[in-house]
Amino acid sequence: MGKVAVITGGARGIGAATATLFAQNGAHVIIADILDELGATLADSIGGRYIHCDVAKEDNVESVIQLALTWKGQLDIMLNNAGIPGPGGSIANLDMERVMNVLSVNVNGVLHGIKHAARAMIHSGKGGSIICMSSSAAIMGGLGGHAYSLSKEAIIGLTRTSACELGVHAIRVNSISPHGVPSEMLVSAYRKFLGDVSPEDVSKIVGERGSLLRGRGASAQDVAQAALFLASDETGYITAHNLVVDGGYTSACNTMSFIYQ
Numbered sequence: 001m002g003k004v005a006v007i008t009g010g011a012r013g014i015g016a017a018t019a020t021l022f023a024q025n026g027a028h029v030i031i032a033d034i035l036d037e038l039g040a041t042l043a044d045s046i047g048g049r050y051i052h053c054d055v056a057k058e059d060n061v062e063s064v065i066q067l068a069l070t071w072k073g074q075l076d077i078m079l080n081n082a083g084i085p086g087p088g089g090s091i092a093n094l095d096m097e098r099v100m101n102v103l104s105v106n107v108n109g110v111l112h113g114i115k116h117a118a119r120a121m122i123h124s125g126k127g128g129s130i131i132c133m134s135s136s137a138a139i140m141g142g143l144g145g146h147a148y149s150l151s152k153e154a155i156i157g158l159t160r161t162s163a164c165e166l167g168v169h170a171i172r173v174n175s176i177s178p179h180g181v182p183s184e185m186l187v188s189a190y191r192k193f194l195g196d197v198s199p200e201d202v203s204k205i206v207g208e209r210g211s212l213l214r215g216r217g218a219s220a221q222d223v224a225q226a227a228l229f230l231a232s233d234e235t236g237y238i239t240a241h242n243l244v245v246d247g248g249y250t251s252a253c254n255t256m257s258f259i260y261q
């Protein structure tokens, strides 16, 4: 496709799968992360670039966009994917400093990404696709901690207001809400409660209990394909949309599926 894409949090997990898929489809990819070794190795292997970037810091994100402009003279796709899980526990005991930390990465990080990508895309006059990583935890209660769910719901709101403003510049802004991808983030969360589980164990649990597609859990590839879809010109009429990649889990409850027998 010859497009230039920035992926925050692209060193591993969903971001890494998307960086690889974008590169396989002909995109020039910039990985922006805080995991320098992983990010740089992946960027080398896909003919892309790596830059250290803490998305909570606006000047770091601005530098990433500058790199896209100096490297290839344009920015076509911005995937605001970097995120952290945040604290668990009761709302009655929430540590507000930890809440603020989650919001600074998950919400401010996305806001910085939209802001600086929008500046570059407006200036080019060629439009673009901005994609923000939300979560099933934004849609249904009980799938993430309070602070994490708050941050992911905020991302959907911000996606919609940005789409509303930027559509006039042919810039599309969409979000993706994945569920149950056995990444480092999810597997370590499961380990806190279930002991030493593997990614395969997590995938099996999600497939059995967190999906309408019995036995079929999510993979990072599933989300990468959704991002490729939203990044492509074929989805040129889709904006302000939240694409839920959850095996139907948050849309239907199958405890009464006997009524269909």
Ligand SMILES: NC(=O)c1ccc[n+]([C@@H]2O[C@H](COP(=O)([O-])OP(=O)(O)OC[C@H]3O[C@@H](n4cnc5c(N)ncnc54)[C@H](O)[C@@H]3O)[C@@H](O)[C@H]2O)c1
Residues within 6 Å of the ligand: 008, 009, 010, 011, 012, 013, 014, 015, 032, 033, 034, 035, 053, 054, 055, 056, 081, 082, 083, 084, 105, 133, 134, 135, 136, 137, 177, 178, 179, 180, 181, 182, 183, 184, 185, 186
């Ligand atoms: N795994 C799931 O099931 C799932 C479900 C819903 C949403 N998500 C979202 O998908 C995104 C990717 O998560 P993942 O599951 O691949 O987890 P992951 O932990 O493997 O990947 C997160 C990436 O973000 C990077 N990151 C963290 N803080 C950063 C910061 N301040 N600046 C720059 N990079 C930073 C990490 O270094 C890592 O590379 C996150 O936004 C997450 O909330 C994941």
